[in-house]
Amino acid sequence: MIRRHLHWLLVLGGTALLGLAIGVLPDDAEATRAPETSVLAPTHENDTPAAELPVRTATPAQAPAAPPEPPGAWRVATVKSGDSLSLLFARNDLSPQELYKVTQNETAAKRLKRLYPGDEIKLRIDEDRLTELSYEFDLGRSLHMLRDADRFKAEIVQRPLEYRTAQAAGVINDSLFLSAQAAGLSDKLTMELAGIFGWDIDFVLDIRKGDRFAVIYEEVFLDGEKVRDGKIVAATFINRDKPFQAIRYTDADGHSDYYSPDGRSMRKAFLRTPVEFSRISSGFSLGRKHPILNTIRAHKGVDYAAPRGTPVRATGDGKIIHRGRKGGYGSTVIIQHGSSYSTLYAHLSNYARGFRTGSRVKQGQVIGYVGSSGLATGPHLHYEFRINGVHRNPLTVKLPDVQPLPRQYLADFQSHVTPLLASLDLLSQTNVALASDF
Structure with a gap:
């Protein structure tokens, strides 16, 4: 009897010890990882420049166990018009001393110097002390600051972006924008499409019902969610039964541009129009009756009707040789383009800042405003x-071309072009077939 009781006591005691041993093991021993070490840039007078600041790429699929969080609760501070970092700190009850400690990090100070309305800065605050700051200054790139005693360390955290290819095609039934919208293109992509073909097609005068387009473009994803449209990769626009095609190509030096399938640049030395999507109120004529002088007087230019203040762009690279009043032209800018070409922009309401007579301008830069x-x-x-x-x-003047794609890139360009043209042709044919069914 005594032996039987002793046997059961030993069994129960062993079970209890085994239970205690099992209870202290982690739920999943394989899931336990050592925390990732992150290099932080210390604050000192000659802090690391922005380009050399250590960058840590965050990879969610291999995220390490999170280190203990600093004390305090997160606040999201939204930048308002006219805000500075000091105003933002004051609104969140942070003292000038806290601001001083943050801005002592030179690289962080540069990142936080230029804030834009709508930007969000996350602040972790514990008893009126800032313990942590996070600011996404670019898509997928954030400035992260962490308190270390009486100073702050900084790093750039970079989350990888994913690029996916998408397609759209449509037929012009009314306006380019409405037809593109019906095809699923954003206004940004529609403007980019018009910009690519804008040297060959006047999207105010040349567009006709029945014109067609097909576009292959990028979509940008962050953490599995689409965040914006990327660049157009390839596009076809058929205007009055004449096809135009453009392929985006990046050379070995990192320069990107759009080229026709045979390697000619889609750009010309001049833009066709200096005002985007405006209406022509008076064309080029040698025998027009002047609306104010009431006399027959040659109209040696084109008038674009547009609301006051509409931006006016330089149609080509050049040098401003006149900027000021010029008789009946009113406020005028004249640009000399090399030795043979010049352009004139008249009746302006105002001039763009930063330019004067003698200034160099680039094609597409705003030089003034409609008036x-x-x-x-x-x-x-x-x-x-x-x-x-x-x-x-x-x-109607024939615009001079710019330099084509350098010969050393032609073979690589052709290998890049062939599959894209095949995809564009298939997309265009499918779109025509679908349109004929309705």
């Missing part, structure tokens, strides 16, 4: 195009 200065009945831009001093019709 009605001088002899003008209403807001519009008067635009002239001259070759060797002779006025030419800006709408």
